[in-house]
Amino acid sequence: MMMMSERIAVIGAGINGVFSAYYLSTSGYDVTLFDRGDIDSGTSGRFHGMLHSGARYATNDPISAKECITENRRISGIAGRFVEDTGGYFIAANEEEAQFGDDLYEACRRVGIDISELPLDDFVKNNPKLSRSRRVMMVPDKVIRSYEFVVTVAAAAHLAGTKIRTFSDVKRIEIDGDSVSGIEYERAGKMATEKFDMVINATGPFSGKILEQSGLDQTPVMPSAGVMVVLEGQVSRSIINRMREPSDADILLPYWNNSILGTSAVVVEDPDQFRPEMEDIQMMIDDMADLIPEVKNMKIRRYYYSVRPLVEEESEDSRTASRSFRIVSQEGLNDTLLSVVGGKFTTGRLVGEEIARRIIEHYGTGRNLKDPDIDGTIETFEERYSRDPVMARSMSRRGTIDEEYAGIAEAYAISAIIGGER
Helix, strand or coil, X not given: CCCCCCEEEEEXXXXXXXXXXXXXXXXXXXXXXXXXXXXXXXXXXXXXXXXXXXXXXCCCCHHHHHHHHHHHHHHHHXXXXXXXXXXXXXXXXXXXXXXXXXHHHXXXXXXXXXXXXXXXXXXXXXXXXXXXXXXXXXXXXXXXXXXXXXXXXHHHHHHCCCEEECCXXXXXXXXXXXXXXXXXXXXXXXXXXXXXXXXXXXXHHHHHHHHHHCCCCCCCEEEEEEEEEEEECCCCCCEEEECCCCCCCCEEEEEXXXXXXXXXXXXXXXXXXXXXXXXXXXXXXXXXXXXXXXXXXXXXXXXXXXXXXXXXXXXXXXXXXXXXXXXXXXXXXXXXXXXXXXXCHHHHHHHHHHHHHHHHHHHCCCCCXXXXXXXXXXXXXXXXXXXXXXXXXXXXXXXXXXXXXXXXHHHHHHHHHHXXXX
């Protein structure tokens, strides 16, 4: 592979950033990936865990729905070891929701999402906790283990030459005339400056903040906070969606031995300052209890929140805002500063691919982009770092009662190694 002279900084080691770094590194560019925390410690690591089929957006956001079903299939193909093919139910709790099912069915068919209606009597008989169901449809929603997946893609980028600097807080993008010239960042209490020819701003809901700190116009991002509630136990081994337009408390997802109830949507000014209120959490549980009374008896193990980087449009309603994405070139900088706005975890690979295509076109260098070899990456790391104490400790859990959790321990080890912490 021929190496390019151009140096590219990618800010943000979530799903968008790691795929951008991977595709750019495998195309020959000199890439450095920065994050103020660990890999996948921001929005990408704080969602509910669903690999969307797109059905949720089929009626009101068909572009996002098409992106989701395409990426659902592609991610399942390249990272099947991290994906659980649970399937997803859309369930009506009342007559109004049951009527919405007609629109849902037709919309899914239009955008190419497999959807089928299930016999109600058989479904209730096999799912007694869902006895309030009035209509049920099945779609190919899946569950994905975010941290293991994102760290492995980052590891593939590392093997391709990406330098990864975790716990490195970028304070400012430096400008020289009509192009970027580098970044200033803080790591381990020390300030540093590095020169770059191009910067990718993949900081999600913080994309406007880093531009403001750099004296630049902000991106059209609308930070929208969503709360997830982790409940002890499971109602179903499949994902449950309310059969209605996207709204609060309309997803219940099986994750490990728990259930994740999501989500809310509140526009916030500062993503760092949002804090969930117990009143809002109880409202979510009460809402889902209309369909599944059992959730009121399930112990709340914990709750957490994520701030989505939605595309800001004329409407300030975070529920109607598109879940698709934009790649915004900063005005007056000759395409040397690109910011990602919008998108979802499910479409993060697509974002990285589009970023790489934009840069390849900018520099006039032809490249065929290839997806990461997930299994091969893990095998390479295990061989190369088998003597590393943390890596060896995580690998030793195989064949034990805790083998299912060994992948998370191994992801911690890989992140520490590639992030320059060991």
